[in-house]
Amino acid sequence: MKAMQYSRYGGVEVLEWVETPRPEPKAGQLxxxxxxFSVNPIDWKMMSGKLRLVLRAPNPCTPCFDLCGVVEEVGPxxxxxxxxxxxxxxxxxxxxxxxxxxxxxxxxxxxLAPDGVSDVSCAAAPLVAxxxxxxxxxxxxxxxxxxxxxxxxxxxxxxxAVQIAKLHGAQVTGVCSTRNVEFVRSLGADEVIDYSQTDDxxxxxxxAVLDCAGKAPWKILRRALKPGGVVGEVSPSVRHFWPMLxxxxxxxxxxxxxxxxxxxxxxxxxxxxxxxxxxxxxxxxVYEGLxxxxxAFERNESGxxxxxxxxxxx
Ligand SMILES: NC(=O)c1ccc[n+]([C@@H]2O[C@H](COP(=O)([O-])OP(=O)(O)OC[C@H]3O[C@@H](n4cnc5c(N)ncnc54)[C@H](OP(=O)(O)O)[C@@H]3O)[C@@H](O)[C@H]2O)c1
Numbered sequence: 001m002k003a004m005q006y007s008r009y010g011g012v013e014v015l016e017w018v019e020t021p022r023p024e025p026k027a028g029q030l031x032x033x034x035x036x037f038s039v040n041p042i043d044w045k046m047m048s049g050k051l052r053l054v055l056r057a058p059n060p061c062t063p064c065f066d067l068c069g070v071v072e073e074v075g076p077x078x079x080x081x082x083x084x085x086x087x088x089x090x091x092x093x094x095x096x097x098x099x100x101x102x103x104x105x106x107x108x109x110x111x112l113a114p115d116g117v118s119d120v121s122c123a124a125a126p127l128v129a130x131x132x133x134x135x136x137x138x139x140x141x142x143x144x145x146x147x148x149x150x151x152x153x154x155x156x157x158x159x160x161a162v163q164i165a166k167l168h169g170a171q172v173t174g175v176c177s178t179r180n181v182e183f184v185r186s187l188g189a190d191e192v193i194d195y196s197q198t199d200d201x202x203x204x205x206x207x208a209v210l211d212c213a214g215k216a217p218w219k220i221l222r223r224a225l226k227p228g229g230v231v232g233e234v235s236p237s238v239r240h241f242w243p244m245l246x247x248x249x250x251x252x253x254x255x256x257x258x259x260x261x262x263x264x265x266x267x268x269x270x271x272x273x274x275x276x277x278x279x280x281x282x283x284x285x286v287y288e289g290l291x292x293x294x295x296a297f298e299r300n301e302s303g304x305x306x307x308x309x310x311x312x313x314x
Contacts, residue, residue: 018060025074038309071086090126124308154177173190293311
Protein backbone atom coordinates (compact mmCIF):
# COMPACT_ATOMS: atom_id res chain seq x y z
CA MET A 1 0.00 0.00 0.00
CA LYS A 2 1.00 3.66 -0.37
CA ALA A 3 1.74 5.77 2.70
CA MET A 4 3.46 8.97 3.77
CA GLN A 5 6.25 8.29 6.27
CA TYR A 6 9.26 9.85 7.93
CA SER A 7 12.33 8.13 9.33
CA ARG A 8 14.10 11.14 10.83
CA TYR A 9 12.93 14.24 12.62
CA GLY A 10 12.52 17.52 10.76
CA GLY A 11 10.19 19.69 8.71
CA VAL A 12 8.00 18.61 5.78
CA GLU A 13 11.15 17.74 3.78
CA VAL A 14 11.46 14.49 5.80
CA LEU A 15 8.08 13.20 4.56
CA GLU A 16 8.38 10.45 1.94
CA TRP A 17 5.85 8.81 -0.36
CA VAL A 18 6.52 5.08 0.19
CA GLU A 19 5.28 1.61 -0.67
CA THR A 20 4.91 -0.36 2.56
CA PRO A 21 3.24 -3.64 3.61
CA ARG A 22 -0.43 -3.44 4.50
CA PRO A 23 -0.71 -3.75 8.32
CA GLU A 24 -2.50 -6.71 9.87
CA PRO A 25 -5.05 -6.30 12.66
CA LYS A 26 -4.12 -7.87 15.99
CA ALA A 27 -6.47 -8.60 18.89
CA GLY A 28 -8.84 -5.68 19.48
CA GLN A 29 -7.94 -3.99 16.18
CA LEU A 30 -9.65 -3.22 12.88
CA UNK A 31 -8.02 -2.93 9.48
CA UNK A 32 -9.53 0.13 7.82
CA UNK A 33 -9.37 1.33 4.21
CA UNK A 34 -8.71 5.02 4.80
CA UNK A 35 -11.05 7.36 2.91
CA UNK A 36 -10.04 10.60 4.64
CA PHE A 37 -7.74 11.69 7.44
CA SER A 38 -7.07 15.02 9.11
CA VAL A 39 -4.10 16.97 10.36
CA ASN A 40 -3.55 18.21 13.91
CA PRO A 41 -0.67 20.22 15.44
CA ILE A 42 0.51 17.11 17.34
CA ASP A 43 1.35 15.45 13.99
CA TRP A 44 3.96 17.97 12.81
CA LYS A 45 5.12 18.68 16.39
CA MET A 46 6.00 14.98 16.79
CA MET A 47 7.68 14.97 13.38
CA SER A 48 9.83 17.97 14.36
CA GLY A 49 11.36 15.95 17.22
CA LYS A 50 10.78 18.79 19.71
CA LEU A 51 8.51 16.53 21.78
CA ARG A 52 10.70 13.42 21.56
CA LEU A 53 11.41 13.25 25.28
CA VAL A 54 7.69 12.82 26.00
CA LEU A 55 6.19 11.75 22.66
CA ARG A 56 8.70 9.64 20.74
CA ALA A 57 7.55 8.83 17.22
CA PRO A 58 8.03 5.24 15.99
CA ASN A 59 10.65 4.78 13.27
CA PRO A 60 9.55 4.80 10.52
CA CYS A 61 6.45 6.80 11.41
CA THR A 62 3.26 7.00 9.37
CA PRO A 63 1.83 10.16 10.91
CA CYS A 64 -1.68 11.40 11.77
CA PHE A 65 -4.24 9.99 14.18
CA ASP A 66 -7.68 11.05 12.87
CA LEU A 67 -9.36 9.07 10.14
CA CYS A 68 -12.59 7.97 8.53
CA GLY A 69 -12.79 4.79 6.48
CA VAL A 70 -14.37 1.40 5.95
CA VAL A 71 -13.54 -1.77 7.91
CA GLU A 72 -11.75 -4.28 5.66
CA GLU A 73 -10.90 -6.87 8.32
CA VAL A 74 -11.86 -7.43 11.94
CA GLY A 75 -9.15 -8.61 14.34
CA PRO A 76 -9.66 -11.25 17.04
CA UNK A 77 -11.70 -10.32 20.14
CA UNK A 78 -13.40 -7.34 18.49
CA UNK A 79 -17.07 -6.79 19.26
CA UNK A 80 -19.46 -4.26 17.74
CA UNK A 81 -17.84 -3.82 14.30
CA UNK A 82 -18.14 -5.78 11.04
CA UNK A 83 -16.49 -5.73 7.63
CA UNK A 84 -18.01 -2.89 5.60
CA UNK A 85 -18.77 -0.60 8.56
CA UNK A 86 -17.81 3.05 8.05
CA UNK A 87 -15.98 4.28 11.13
CA UNK A 88 -14.29 7.36 12.54
CA UNK A 89 -11.57 7.43 15.16
CA UNK A 90 -8.67 9.18 16.82
CA UNK A 91 -6.21 6.33 17.14
CA UNK A 92 -4.85 6.27 20.73
CA UNK A 93 -1.15 5.95 21.49
CA UNK A 94 1.76 7.29 19.45
CA UNK A 95 1.64 5.17 16.32
CA UNK A 96 -0.89 7.19 14.33
CA UNK A 97 -0.81 5.53 10.93
CA UNK A 98 -3.67 7.44 9.28
CA UNK A 99 -1.59 8.89 6.41
CA UNK A 100 -1.87 5.69 4.37
CA UNK A 101 -4.25 3.72 2.18
CA UNK A 102 -4.89 1.27 5.06
CA UNK A 103 -4.52 1.63 8.83
CA UNK A 104 -5.01 -0.59 11.85
CA UNK A 105 -6.97 1.09 14.64
CA UNK A 106 -8.13 0.10 18.09
CA UNK A 107 -11.79 -0.90 17.99
CA UNK A 108 -12.39 0.38 21.53
CA UNK A 109 -11.58 3.95 20.49
CA UNK A 110 -13.60 3.97 17.25
CA UNK A 111 -17.27 4.70 16.54
CA LEU A 112 -19.61 4.01 13.66
CA ALA A 113 -19.70 7.01 11.34
CA PRO A 114 -23.10 8.71 11.46
CA ASP A 115 -25.34 8.35 8.40
CA GLY A 116 -25.54 11.49 6.31
CA VAL A 117 -22.25 12.93 7.59
CA SER A 118 -19.47 13.09 4.99
CA ASP A 119 -16.12 11.27 5.18
CA VAL A 120 -14.48 14.69 5.30
CA SER A 121 -16.41 15.83 8.38
CA CYS A 122 -15.93 12.45 10.08
CA ALA A 123 -12.13 12.60 9.67
CA ALA A 124 -12.00 16.21 10.81
CA ALA A 125 -13.72 15.71 14.15
CA PRO A 126 -12.19 12.99 16.36
CA LEU A 127 -9.15 14.52 18.11
CA VAL A 128 -10.37 18.10 18.35
CA ALA A 129 -13.93 17.23 19.35
CA UNK A 130 -12.81 14.85 22.11
CA UNK A 131 -10.30 17.43 23.37
CA UNK A 132 -12.98 20.13 23.41
CA UNK A 133 -15.47 17.90 25.22
CA UNK A 134 -12.97 16.64 27.80
CA UNK A 135 -11.47 20.12 28.31
CA UNK A 136 -14.89 21.64 28.97
CA UNK A 137 -15.67 18.79 31.38
CA UNK A 138 -12.38 19.40 33.20
CA UNK A 139 -13.25 23.04 33.81
CA UNK A 140 -16.87 22.19 34.72
CA UNK A 141 -18.22 24.24 31.84
CA UNK A 142 -20.95 21.86 30.70
CA UNK A 143 -23.85 23.26 32.70
CA UNK A 144 -26.75 25.54 31.90
CA UNK A 145 -25.91 29.18 32.51
CA UNK A 146 -22.16 28.71 33.04
CA UNK A 147 -20.11 31.66 31.76
CA UNK A 148 -17.48 30.13 29.49
CA UNK A 149 -14.59 31.80 27.66
CA UNK A 150 -13.04 29.93 24.72
CA UNK A 151 -9.68 31.37 23.63
CA UNK A 152 -8.68 30.35 20.09
CA UNK A 153 -12.36 29.90 19.21
CA UNK A 154 -11.85 29.62 15.44
CA UNK A 155 -9.28 26.79 15.51
CA UNK A 156 -9.75 23.03 15.49
CA UNK A 157 -10.42 22.55 19.19
CA UNK A 158 -11.91 25.99 19.84
CA UNK A 159 -14.65 26.02 17.20
CA UNK A 160 -16.01 22.72 18.53
CA ALA A 161 -15.67 23.87 22.15
CA VAL A 162 -17.92 26.86 21.38
CA GLN A 163 -20.59 24.54 19.94
CA ILE A 164 -20.33 21.88 22.67
CA ALA A 165 -20.58 24.48 25.45
CA LYS A 166 -23.64 26.04 23.77
CA LEU A 167 -25.17 22.58 23.39
CA HIS A 168 -25.07 22.29 27.19
CA GLY A 169 -26.67 25.69 27.78
CA ALA A 170 -23.58 27.72 28.66
CA GLN A 171 -23.14 31.40 27.84
CA VAL A 172 -20.13 31.45 25.57
CA THR A 173 -17.62 34.17 24.74
CA GLY A 174 -15.10 33.35 21.99
CA VAL A 175 -11.71 34.95 21.38
CA CYS A 176 -10.29 35.09 17.83
CA SER A 177 -8.74 37.43 15.27
CA THR A 178 -10.69 40.00 13.25
CA ARG A 179 -11.18 37.80 10.17
CA ASN A 180 -12.88 35.10 12.27
CA VAL A 181 -15.26 37.24 14.36
CA GLU A 182 -18.31 36.53 12.17
CA PHE A 183 -17.38 32.84 11.90
CA VAL A 184 -17.22 32.43 15.70
CA ARG A 185 -20.54 34.26 16.06
CA SER A 186 -22.05 31.86 13.51
CA LEU A 187 -21.04 28.94 15.76
CA GLY A 188 -23.39 30.30 18.42
CA ALA A 189 -21.04 32.39 20.59
CA ASP A 190 -22.98 34.98 22.58
CA GLU A 191 -20.07 37.39 22.48
CA VAL A 192 -16.85 37.55 20.49
CA ILE A 193 -13.62 39.27 21.54
CA ASP A 194 -11.16 40.23 18.79
CA TYR A 195 -7.72 39.69 20.32
CA SER A 196 -6.13 42.07 17.84
CA GLN A 197 -8.25 44.88 19.34
CA THR A 198 -7.94 44.08 23.06
CA ASP A 199 -6.25 41.65 25.43
CA ASP A 200 -8.74 42.47 28.18
CA UNK A 201 -11.09 39.53 28.74
CA UNK A 202 -12.73 41.21 31.73
CA UNK A 203 -12.44 40.70 35.48
CA UNK A 204 -14.15 37.91 37.45
CA UNK A 205 -16.55 37.18 34.59
CA UNK A 206 -16.06 33.50 33.79
CA UNK A 207 -16.71 30.19 35.55
CA ALA A 208 -14.52 28.41 33.02
CA VAL A 209 -11.87 29.31 30.46
CA LEU A 210 -10.77 26.85 27.79
CA ASP A 211 -7.48 28.17 26.42
CA CYS A 212 -6.95 26.51 23.05
CA ALA A 213 -4.32 28.96 21.76
CA GLY A 214 -1.80 28.89 24.62
CA LYS A 215 -0.68 32.44 23.88
CA ALA A 216 -2.52 34.68 26.37
CA PRO A 217 -0.52 35.73 29.44
CA TRP A 218 -1.66 33.65 32.40
CA LYS A 219 -2.43 36.81 34.42
CA ILE A 220 -5.11 37.82 31.90
CA LEU A 221 -6.82 34.44 32.07
CA ARG A 222 -6.64 34.37 35.87
CA ARG A 223 -8.11 37.87 36.09
CA ALA A 224 -11.02 36.83 33.84
CA LEU A 225 -11.98 33.93 36.17
CA LYS A 226 -14.55 34.09 38.95
CA PRO A 227 -13.37 32.78 42.36
CA GLY A 228 -13.61 28.98 42.15
CA GLY A 229 -13.27 29.11 38.37
CA VAL A 230 -11.00 26.86 36.30
CA VAL A 231 -8.78 27.47 33.28
CA GLY A 232 -8.37 24.34 31.14
CA GLU A 233 -5.06 24.76 29.29
CA VAL A 234 -5.18 22.83 26.01
CA SER A 235 -1.67 23.90 25.03
CA PRO A 236 0.28 23.67 28.30
CA SER A 237 3.95 24.68 28.40
CA VAL A 238 6.61 25.21 31.07
CA ARG A 239 5.33 28.71 31.83
CA HIS A 240 2.12 27.13 33.15
CA PHE A 241 3.85 24.82 35.69
CA TRP A 242 4.40 27.44 38.37
CA PRO A 243 0.80 28.72 38.52
CA MET A 244 -0.49 25.13 38.38
CA LEU A 245 1.58 24.28 41.46
CA UNK A 246 1.22 27.46 43.50
CA UNK A 247 -2.31 28.67 42.76
CA UNK A 248 -4.01 26.32 45.28
CA UNK A 249 -1.83 27.88 48.03
CA UNK A 250 -3.41 31.31 47.78
CA UNK A 251 -6.50 31.23 45.53
CA UNK A 252 -9.70 29.33 44.76
CA UNK A 253 -8.96 29.66 41.05
CA UNK A 254 -7.33 26.73 39.26
CA UNK A 255 -5.23 26.09 36.13
CA UNK A 256 -5.41 22.53 34.84
CA UNK A 257 -3.75 20.90 31.79
CA UNK A 258 -6.12 19.25 29.31
CA UNK A 259 -4.80 15.83 28.27
CA UNK A 260 -6.74 14.04 25.54
CA UNK A 261 -7.99 10.56 26.38
CA UNK A 262 -9.05 9.06 23.02
CA UNK A 263 -11.89 6.67 23.85
CA UNK A 264 -14.83 5.02 22.16
CA UNK A 265 -17.48 6.40 24.51
CA UNK A 266 -16.69 10.06 23.80
CA UNK A 267 -16.15 9.25 20.12
CA UNK A 268 -19.65 7.74 19.99
CA UNK A 269 -21.19 10.76 21.77
CA UNK A 270 -19.57 13.10 19.25
CA UNK A 271 -20.62 10.93 16.30
CA UNK A 272 -24.22 11.02 17.60
CA UNK A 273 -24.20 14.83 17.91
CA UNK A 274 -22.84 15.08 14.35
CA UNK A 275 -25.51 12.68 13.07
CA UNK A 276 -28.24 14.73 14.78
CA UNK A 277 -26.87 17.96 13.25
CA UNK A 278 -25.95 19.39 16.67
CA UNK A 279 -22.23 19.61 15.94
CA UNK A 280 -20.71 20.78 12.66
CA UNK A 281 -17.02 20.63 11.82
CA UNK A 282 -15.61 23.50 9.79
CA UNK A 283 -13.12 22.30 7.17
CA UNK A 284 -10.93 25.05 5.76
CA UNK A 285 -9.51 22.90 2.98
CA VAL A 286 -9.67 19.38 1.60
CA TYR A 287 -6.41 18.21 -0.05
CA GLU A 288 -6.70 15.58 -2.80
CA GLY A 289 -4.27 12.69 -2.31
CA LEU A 290 -1.75 11.51 0.27
CA UNK A 291 1.09 13.41 -1.38
CA UNK A 292 -0.58 16.69 -0.40
CA UNK A 293 0.24 16.05 3.27
CA UNK A 294 3.27 18.43 3.31
CA UNK A 295 1.01 21.29 2.16
CA ALA A 296 -1.52 20.53 4.90
CA PHE A 297 1.24 20.40 7.55
CA GLU A 298 2.64 23.74 6.37
CA ARG A 299 -0.76 25.38 6.51
CA ASN A 300 -1.48 23.96 9.99
CA GLU A 301 1.93 25.11 11.26
CA SER A 302 0.88 28.70 10.56
CA GLY A 303 -1.35 28.43 13.66
CA UNK A 304 -4.14 30.22 11.77
CA UNK A 305 -6.27 27.34 10.47
CA UNK A 306 -10.01 27.99 10.58
CA UNK A 307 -11.43 24.67 11.77
CA UNK A 308 -9.63 21.70 10.23
CA UNK A 309 -7.61 20.47 7.23
CA UNK A 310 -8.53 17.12 5.68
CA UNK A 311 -6.78 14.86 3.17
CA UNK A 312 -8.88 12.75 0.81
CA UNK A 313 -7.18 9.39 0.18
CA UNK A 314 -9.85 7.41 -1.70
N1 LIG B 1 -3.66 18.77 25.32
C1 LIG B 1 -4.17 18.07 24.33
O1 LIG B 1 -4.52 16.89 24.51
C2 LIG B 1 -4.35 18.74 23.00
C3 LIG B 1 -5.30 18.26 22.09
C4 LIG B 1 -5.49 18.96 20.92
C5 LIG B 1 -4.71 20.09 20.62
N2 LIG B 1 -3.77 20.47 21.52
C6 LIG B 1 -2.96 21.69 21.28
O2 LIG B 1 -3.86 22.80 21.34
C7 LIG B 1 -3.45 23.82 20.43
C8 LIG B 1 -4.62 24.18 19.53
O3 LIG B 1 -4.92 23.09 18.67
P1 LIG B 1 -5.88 23.34 17.43
O4 LIG B 1 -5.97 22.07 16.68
O5 LIG B 1 -7.14 24.00 17.86
O6 LIG B 1 -4.97 24.40 16.61
P2 LIG B 1 -5.36 25.32 15.38
O7 LIG B 1 -6.45 24.69 14.60
O8 LIG B 1 -4.08 25.67 14.71
O9 LIG B 1 -6.00 26.62 16.03
C9 LIG B 1 -5.27 27.59 16.61
C10 LIG B 1 -6.16 28.82 16.69
O10 LIG B 1 -5.53 29.72 17.59
C11 LIG B 1 -5.93 31.00 17.21
N3 LIG B 1 -4.96 31.98 17.72
C12 LIG B 1 -3.72 32.22 17.26
N4 LIG B 1 -3.16 33.18 18.02
C13 LIG B 1 -4.08 33.52 18.97
C14 LIG B 1 -4.09 34.45 20.05
N5 LIG B 1 -3.04 35.23 20.32
N6 LIG B 1 -5.20 34.53 20.81
C15 LIG B 1 -6.27 33.76 20.56
N7 LIG B 1 -6.32 32.86 19.55
C16 LIG B 1 -5.23 32.75 18.77
C17 LIG B 1 -6.05 31.00 15.69
O11 LIG B 1 -7.17 31.78 15.37
P3 LIG B 1 -7.01 33.13 14.48
O12 LIG B 1 -6.62 32.67 13.10
O13 LIG B 1 -8.36 33.74 14.56
O14 LIG B 1 -5.90 33.91 15.12
C18 LIG B 1 -6.34 29.53 15.36
O15 LIG B 1 -7.64 29.36 14.88
C19 LIG B 1 -2.21 23.26 19.71
O16 LIG B 1 -1.07 23.73 20.38
C20 LIG B 1 -2.33 21.76 19.89
O17 LIG B 1 -1.08 21.11 19.84
C21 LIG B 1 -3.56 19.83 22.70
